[in-house]
Amino acid sequence: MTIPTDRVILLVEDNPNDEELTMRALKKGNIVNPIVVAHDGEEALDYLFARGAHAGRSASALPQLVLLDLKLPKIDGLEVLRALRADEQTRLLPVVILTSSVEEQDLVRGYGLGANSYVRKPVDFLQFVEAVRQLGVYWLLLNEAAPLGSR
Amino acid sequence: MRSEAGANDDHYLKRELDELLRGQPEIFDILQARLFDGVWFWDLEDRAHLWMSASFWELLGYAPASKKHLASEWEDVIHPDDLRLAVDALEKHCADPEPPYDRYLRLRHRNGSTVRVRCRGVALRHGVGKPTRMLAVHQDVTALERAVERSALVESHAPPEEIGQRKATEAMRSTLAAIVESSSDAIVSKGLDGIITSWNRGAQAIFGYSPEEAIGQPMTILFPPHRVDEERRLLERLRRGEKVESYESVRMRKDGAEIDVSVTASPVRNASGAIVGFSKIARDITETKRMQRDLLRAKEATEEANRELQAFSYSVAHDLRAPLRAIDGFSQALVEDCSERLDANGRRYLGLVRDSAQLMARLIDDLLALTRVTRAELRRERVDLSALARAAFGRLQRAEPRRHVEVSIRDDLACDGDPTLLGMVLDNLLGNAWKFTSKRVGARIEVGVVTANDEDAYFVRDNGAGFDMTYAGKLFGLFQRLHNVRDFEGTGVGLAIVQRIVHRHGGKVWAEGKVGEGATFHFTLGGQEQRT
Numbered sequence: 134m135t136i137p138t139d140r141v142i143l144l145v146e147d148n149p150n151d152e153e154l155t156m157r158a159l160k161k162g163n164i165v166n167p168i169v170v171a172h173d174g175e176e177a178l179d180y181l182f183a184r185g186a187h188a189g190r191s192a193s194a195l196p197q198l199v200l201l202d203l204k205l206p207k208i209d210g211l212e213v214l215r216a217l218r219a220d221e222q223t224r225l226l227p228v229v230i231l232t233s234s235v236e237e238q239d240l241v242r243g244y245g246l247g248a249n250s251y252v253r254k255p256v257d258f259l260q261f262v263e264a265v266r267q268l269g270v271y272w273l274l275l276n277e278a279a280p281l282g283s284r
Numbered sequence: 285m286r287s288e289a290g291a292n293d294d295h296y297l298k299r300e301l302d303e304l305l306r307g308q309p310e311i312f313d314i315l316q317a318r319l320f321d322g323v324w325f326w327d328l329e330d331r332a333h334l335w336m337s338a339s340f341w342e343l344l345g346y347a348p349a350s351k352k353h354l355a356s357e358w359e360d361v362i363h364p365d366d367l368r369l370a371v372d373a374l375e376k377h378c379a380d381p382e383p384p385y386d387r388y389l390r391l392r393h394r395n396g397s398t399v400r401v402r403c404r405g406v407a408l409r410h411g412v413g414k415p416t417r418m419l420a421v422h423q424d425v426t427a428l429e430r431a432v433e434r435s436a437l438v439e440s441h442a443p444p445e446e447i448g449q450r451k452a453t454e455a456m457r458s459t460l461a462a463i464v465e466s467s468s469d470a471i472v473s474k475g476l477d478g479i480i481t482s483w484n485r486g487a488q489a490i491f492g493y494s495p496e497e498a499i500g501q502p503m504t505i506l507f508p509p510h511r512v513d514e515e516r517r518l519l520e521r522l523r524r525g526e527k528v529e530s531y532e533s534v535r536m537r538k539d540g541a542e543i544d545v546s547v548t549a550s551p552v553r554n555a556s557g558a559i560v561g562f563s564k565i566a567r568d569i570t571e572t573k574r575m576q577r578d579l580l581r582a583k584e585a586t587e588e589a590n591r592e593l594q595a596f597s598y599s600v601a602h603d604l605r606a607p608l609r610a611i612d613g614f615s616q617a618l619v620e621d622c623s624e625r626l627d628a629n630g631r632r633y634l635g636l637v638r639d640s641a642q643l644m645a646r647l648i649d650d651l652l653a654l655t656r657v658t659r660a661e662l663r664r665e666r667v668d669l670s671a672l673a674r675a676a677f678g679r680l681q682r683a684e685p686r687r688h689v690e691v692s693i694r695d696d697l698a699c700d701g702d703p704t705l706l707g708m709v710l711d712n713l714l715g716n717a718w719k720f721t722s723k724r725v726g727a728r729i730e731v732g733v734v735t736a737n738d739e740d741a742y743f744v745r746d747n748g749a750g751f752d753m754t755y756a757g758k759l760f761g762l763f764q765r766l767h768n769v770r771d772f773e774g775t776g777v778g779l780a781i782v783q784r785i786v787h788r789h790g791g792k793v794w795a796e797g798k799v800g801e802g803a804t805f806h807f808t809l810g811g812q813e814q815r816t
Contacts (some may be wrong), residue, residue, distance in 0.1 A: 151606060154613040157617065222389075232602070233603075235601075236655075254605075256615075258615075259616065
């Protein structure tokens with residue numbers, strides 16, 4: 134199966150171990166899209182809204198998918214999600230919460246703020262690879278994204 | 285009739301009287317009609333017969349001719365409360381004539397009013413045998429008793445017809461005064477000027493002042509200095525005719541100690557409606573308030589502890605798993621990327637590292653589940669336990685499609701409880717049954733209900749590995765396991781969760797088992813939520 138490779142996946146992850154493992158899992162899941170990593174919530178918003186360190190970027194070039202951790206320094210994942218959903222440009226951007234916990238409050242608030250999926254990172258790495266592979270298949274291949282400019 | 289022998293028995297008048305009684309029957313008419321208000325003569329050998337004089341009936345407003353000489357006629361007019369006492373006294377007098385028969389009785393006048401009589405009588409006997417007759421006279425004492433009542437109310441100057449009512453009012457007043465005096469609440473009154481005019485025992489107990497000390501003082505002696513203004517505002521409201529109902533405030537005892545009180549104050553009006561003073565009822569609620577404060581503090585402490593637990597759980601859920609992912613993930617990376625540099629033992633060690641990381645992750649998850657059970661709001665609704673049990677088995681069977689277990693679930697198991705939590709109970713109990721029958725050929729699991737102590741006790745029974753009843757007490761303890769991990773994996777949290785959920789429902793859980801033969805877990809759900 135061929136997964137479209139042109140568009141960026143934004144991985145929002147502060148833990149370097151998790152970052153490396155996620156990159157490895159994406160690779161093992163045959164996902165070869167360019168990956169941009171933001172290490173906290175502020176960096177993620179800077180990238181998406183093309184400001185701060187990413188001021189030169191074209192804001193209309195949105196990633197195909199955002200993998201969003203919840204517990205982040207500065208601006209946490211749920212606040213990032215709220216900011217995305219409040220903005221015309223990014224409100225339909227597919228966001229998958231990829232995090233450690235399935236605490237009910239996180240699930241409820243995550244979906245409440247308009248997350249498209251909520252996936253818990255399994256401790257078992259083989260399961261993690263499988264989860265990431267399925268995410269890729271679904272969000273990069275099967276799912277028809279809302280057309281750009283449909284706002 | 286016996287006669288008293290006196291010093292003047294030979295008096296000429298006595299002799300004349302004896303003559304009169306013997307020879308002239310008219311003298312009896314004078315006695316019964318003029319000197320007594322009734323005479324009766326009773327046949328004690330045939331007690332239905334009772335002769336009553338004309339005056340007897342005239343006193344009660346009846347025509348004597350309309351009455352028969354029967355005891356039943358007498359019984360008809362005597363006050364029912366007095367009848368039994370009168371009959372008892374008559375019997376006593378007949379048995380022992382020494383104490384005279386002398387009673388005050390109430391009789392009913394034909395017009396419904398009460399006639400009070402003093403009835404004095406004597407039983408007569410022939411020789412030494414039982415008395416055969418009884419002679420008695422009535423004296424009308426109605427007017428006398430009224431006069432006594434009137435003199436008791438000499439201050440009232442009331443017309444006689446009001447006396448009865450006044451007497452009742454007076455009785456009521458003294459009853460009320462006794463109630464006020466015996467109340468443990470402070471009941472006090474004050475004049476329009478706020479000066480204390482009455483002070484009961486309760487007031488003395490609560491505030492420490494005796495009536496002598498309090499009466500004549502302004503009510504403000506009971507107010508802590510910073511609250512004196514409150515009395516002024518209170519008086520204003522009372523003067524306007526408002527009633528102030530159980531408001532909570534602070535008062536000061538004689539010894540200076542401040543106490544919490546609940547006060548009800550109202551204006552007192554005279555017959556024409558003018559406010560003449562105020563009444564005040566105060567209850568000492570210091571103890572109640574102290575308990576309320578303690579309770580509030582305990583509640584706040586519990587809430588704080590719960591918030592901390594919640595923050596702790598949240599942190600555990602997020603932060604403790606990340607290192608485990610790294611341990612597992614990089615161990616796997618080592619196996620994948622560097623396998624040519626590892627021998628079989630090295631690869632086995634990495635497998636053990638991964639197993640341990642995953643076990644710890646499961647332990648964390650189970651602990652979090654346990655704290656969630658404690659925190660979760662308990663809902664109560666109708667729950668279809670049969671359906672929950674079937675769903676649990678569905679999941680177990682899908683996870684291990686090749687296992688064959690003979691499952692029997694009773695169809696109509698329903699109860700009141702929290703569906704999510706009860707789902708966890710069945711998941712754990714059925715998961716255990718499934719696990720511990722895994723090495724058994726012909727595995728059987730049954731879900732049903734029995735009655736224990738008038739309660740429905742649901743059960744999950746299996747014919748699996750069972751357990752030694754010696755250790756039954758340890759089954760529900762956190763991290764307690766009765767089986768070796770090599771034989772049956774597990775974290776030792778499942779049954780602790782089951783027990784906590786059952787207890788939160790107000791129920792009980794217990795287990796029976798035998799090594800090699802199986803185990804049965806029972807649980808009841810009680811009627812009410814228990815706080816853990």
